[in-house]
Amino acid sequence: MRAMVYRGPYKVRVEEKDMPPIEHPNDAIVRVTLGAICGSDLHLYHGMMPDTRVGMTFGHEFIGVVEEVGSGVANLSRGDRVMVPFNIFCGTCWFCARSLYSNCHNVNPNATAVGGIYGYSHTCGGYDGGQSEFVRVPFADVGPTIIPEWMDDEDAVLLTDALPTGYFGAQLGDIVEGDVVVVFGAGPVGLFAAKSAWLMGAGRVVVIDHLEYRLEKARTFAHAETYNFTEYDDIVVHMKKITDHLGADVAIDAVGAEADGNLTQHITAAKLKLQGGSPVALNWAIDSVRKGGTVSVMGAYGPMFSAVKFGDALNKGLTLRMNQCPVKRQWPRLFEHIRNGYLKPSEIITHRIPLEHIAEGYHIFSAKLDGCIKPLVVPNAG
Amino acid sequence: MTYTSDKPPLPETTEQLRARIPGWGADLDPKDRPSVPKLRWQEDRTGAHWDFPERQPERWPRERSIEHAFLTPVFGTSCPPRGVSGALRRFSYRRFSEGRAAHWLLLLAADRVDAWENHLRSFATARPDNPITETGVLSEFSRHGFSSRFGKKRADAGHHLLDPVIVAGPWVLAGGLAYSGVRAALRRRRR
Structure with missing residues (x-):
């Protein structure tokens, strides 16, 4: 089969690989019909995530058709059209039993601090991902769901990570009616978080980024008020000015490990790998939110450790909330929102990259060329 | 006003927001939010029909965190450790917990070693690594590399210049060392 493989930092290519075997009675093999590159894939691509091995296939956002099932699979059959959450989870450990699917304890031998994720290094379990023609899906009776007839493939693929993560981010903000919500980052997760904040009753939603084309999308897609941080001497001071010097009630960091805005932080984290991530957006979130607010x-x-301003978080009495999104938990409510027309995730898709051109796809997304917001990966694009 | 007890006024009323934003307030009640409360007991086990999953066969000694009691019943089988990078990885897992910086720094070092082991190995195959095609850098010409960057007030434009150094630098260095080595060997032979 054809599959994307990692060849070292900033280098990927498509290779012929063996078909994934059934390794466990509850495995399924899924023929991928549509995948995507996630912003977090870029951390792997840039060599930031420890134990990212040459030869691994990335890709934790994908949908497809069940090709083969293991002897213990009861809920899926060959030919089913399925969406697969980016979390791999067992359904019965202490964490899964309490709906924390992203924290499953039975799927990742390499680390206890993170669950299992498709195509996301050995730190996340050593599973190959879905930027390929076929992929092994463990716990097929637990994770995947049959895609409803009425749902478009392009909406379905964004339901495997980006949309649920943004929606989850807004939920962790504990937004109450009339809250001022500031979202750092106008990538896919930031756009979905901003859009979701309105569903939860926000009174004002502000999005901060440095890419003008993404801020334009935040205005049109997420109905948000936007600011380009490069136009201000200090974006934190500006946030105070536009909130009557109170600060936002809720701040959402939708940027993560490669944040720009402070060259020292960016270089030490993203280039020299001396931090777990560049916490520029997180520090701005801590400083922009009001005392007693939520980040x-x-x-x-x-x-690894990162230079986060915990002193400010402590002194301001902030609530810091975070997790990898337990995707399947979000689905029933998100299906309703899509059906009601409140959300149309596929509106953020900008590129559809044939699998054979995956190296160009990564470069375009990484370097933010060509107005790229969300690239899909199309196996067998012809 | 912040310096008094009043909350600063919002630019729009609830009615205006409801009229402007599709679905505004649909999840206003926390009971409608799927992740509230954080811990929610799952009676149906999301489709699982076991108390503890059957164990996946271990086809080679699988490295694992020493913070785990045992090898998890299911695990990934991509890219078994091998070579010097594999030895470094096995040592890191065997010796250090996730709480130790040494664990992660060793794994990062192993990643760099792994890349070079594989680059060198690729030169003995019909498909050697090619940094031009594998970086996708040619899309700079077909996907508006110049106009996407310049005059756009992008905060990342400055350090983009570092990327070619990070990618090409080790190749240039390795090429230079290989050239010097071959030249020195030839000189010794002529003497």
Whole structure:
């Protein structure tokens, strides 16, 4: 089969790989019909995530058709059209039993601090991902769901991570009616978080970024008020000015490990790998939110330490909330929102990259060329 | 006004927001939010029909965190450790917990070693690594590399210049060392 493989920092290519075997009675093999590159894939691509091995296939956002099922699979059959959450989870450990699917304890031998994720290094379990023609899906009776007839493939693929993560980020903000919500980052997760904040009754939603084309999308797609941080001497001071010097009630970090805005932080984290991530957006969130407010972290960070301003968080009495999104938990409510026309996730898709051109896809997304917001990956694009 | 007890006024009323934003307030009640409360007991186990999952066969000694009691019943089988990078990885997992910086720094070092082991190995195959095609850098010409960056007030434009150094630098260095080595060997042979 054809699959994307990692060849070292900033280098990927498509290779012929063996078909994934059934390794466990509850495995399924899924033929991927549509995948995506996630912003967090760029942390792997840039060599930031420890134990990212040459030869691994990335990709934790994908949908497809069940090709084969293991002897113990009861809920899926060959030919089912399925969406697969980016979390791999067992359904019965202490965490899964309490709906924390992203924290499953039975799927990742390499680390206890993170659950299992498709195509996301050995730190997240060593599973190959879905930027390929076929992928092994463990716990097929637990994770995947049959895609409803009425749902478009392009909406479905964004339901496997980006949309639920943004929606989850807004939920962790504990938004109450009339709250001022500031979202750092106008990428896919930030756009969905901003859009979701309105569903929860926000009174004002502000989005901060440095890419003008993404801020334009935040205005049109997420109905948000936007600011380009490069136009201000200090974006934190500006946030105070526009909130009557109170600060936002809720701040959401939708940037994560490669945040720009402070060259020292960016270089030490993203280039020299001396931090788990560049916490520029997180520090801005801590400083922009009002005392007693809530910071929700959806941006991905590596397991190493990062230079986060915990003193400010302590002295301001902030609530810091974060987790990898337990995707399947969000689905029933998000299905309703899509059906009601409140959300149309596929509106943020900008590029559809054939699998064979995956190296260009990564470069375009990484370097933010060509107005790229969300690239899909199309296997067998012809 | 912040310096008094009043909350600063909002630019729009609830009615205006409801009229402007599709779905505004649909999840106003926390009971409608799927992740509230944080811990929610799952009676149906999301489709699982076991108390503890059957164990996946261990086809080679699988490295694991020493913070785990045992090898998890299911695990990924991509890219088994091998070579010097594999030895570094195995040592890191065997010796250090996730709480130790040494664990992660060793794994990061192993990643760099792994990349070079594989680059060198690729030169003995019909498909050697090619940093031009594998970085996708040619899309700079087909996907508006110049106009996407310049005059756009992008905060990342400055350090983009570092990327070619990070990618090409080790290749240039390795090429230079290989050239010097071959030249020195030839000189010794001529003497």
